[in-house]
């Protein structure tokens with residue numbers, strides 16, 4: 001009986017959504033199959049020096065050919081939800097014009113398998129794989145891309161709207177804008193502060209236009225959302241210069257999306273801070289109202305916090321000029337294989353902030369997880385005790401936020417499978433399922449068994 005089960009001290013609400021998450025380019029492979037054309041990530045990963053070890057997503061975890069097996073894995077884990085993304089160039093190769101049937105069929109099949117398994121599909125329209133042709137026409141710094149995105153959203157709503165009830169427009173527009181066009185660490189690898197700010201605005205516009213299109217094409221019960229990687233930024237000290245450094249990062253990292261999307265305005269301090277880069281004249285009348293199309297929930301991807309102090313940091317930087325005023329202080333304590341600090345309190349702080357600032361917005365953790373160097377014991381068991389500890393601490397932080405009144409509806413673990421970790425290639429493993437990329441063999445890690453147990457109990461023990 002659940003109530004007498006004292007080992008499940010931290011119980012989650014009835015109906016809490018327990019999921020895993022992936023993204024198309026990171027797992028699908030089949031880069032040239034079924035009419036798919038290159039995205040900016042195909043181009044970028046084939047450019048020498050951009051991705052570690054020269055890795056590409058050509059094969060990845062071969063999920064395109066292993067949908068049945070991967071859905072069966074999730075059924076074994078007992079997840080209630082699965083968050084995946086749709087590869088735009090698989091369904092609308094040039095980013096314009098009619099859809100390719102084979103591409104739509106692939107996602108129809110995936111969704112049907114999920115529904116057969118009793119798993120709710122949660123579709124993200126854009127997880128960074130812009131059709132290369134749209135980048136050649138100007139990419140996200142170019143206004144037209146937002147309208148192309150809305151058209152693509154309409155195609156997908158028509159194709160899957162009868163079976164997918166939960167939709168996300170964009171995954172982490174901060175990364176698209178600032179890593180893609182600011183410091184060039186992500187595709188398409190451009191390095192311009194102006195281009196990154198233009199991209200951020202057009203992503204907000206795309207989100208709003210896309211949300212409106214989805215709403216018009218989907219049943220009234222459908223859920224429309226946006227996922228942000230909000231920066232849990234702390235000031236190094238109470239000194240006004242350090243507090244101001246944190247404010248600058250909050251403006252160009254968080255409020256640049258939160259303010260347009262939830263309040264239909266640009267942060268005034270951001271406009272001031274970026275005055276030497278742009279006068280923001282690319283923001284047309286009505287754009288901010290469009291960006292503020294009502295949505296049903298906010299997705300949050302959380303990995304680690306950062307600490308800002310007065311100073312300067314390296315260039316090229318993703319921060320559109322803020323790096324001339326800010327240096328990042330390393331946090332003490334344990335780190336993951338990404339060299340990111342482990343700090344679950346940062347997630348609690350973020351959820352409490354959102355509870356206070358967006359009181360009527362349900363929150364969903366759409367990504368949380370960690371890369372570690374897993375190892376197999378002689379029996380072939382994949383041990384990942386650090387990942388279990390990380391997940392426990394972060395789920396406990398979510399539980400604490402729930403107790404404090406944050407309206408958190410679900411948690412999606414990043415990631416179901418080891419996959420193509422963007423600029424790090426296959427060198428960093430975020431999966432709870434180990435993938436041997438030579439054979440594509442999948443093996444549950446200890447963390448997968450642990451997560452299945454958490455889901456089955458509806459909660460976790462006090463200690464990992």
Ligand code: GBH
Pocket residue numbers: 023026171172175229231301303318367414421422430
């Ligand atoms: C997510 O990105 C992605 O959605 C997912 O595809 C990816 O595999 C996963 O996380 C793991 O990386 O840039 O100076 O602020 C997270 C990307 C990583 C961006 C941490 C911000 C902080 C350093 N975020 N990063 S900084």
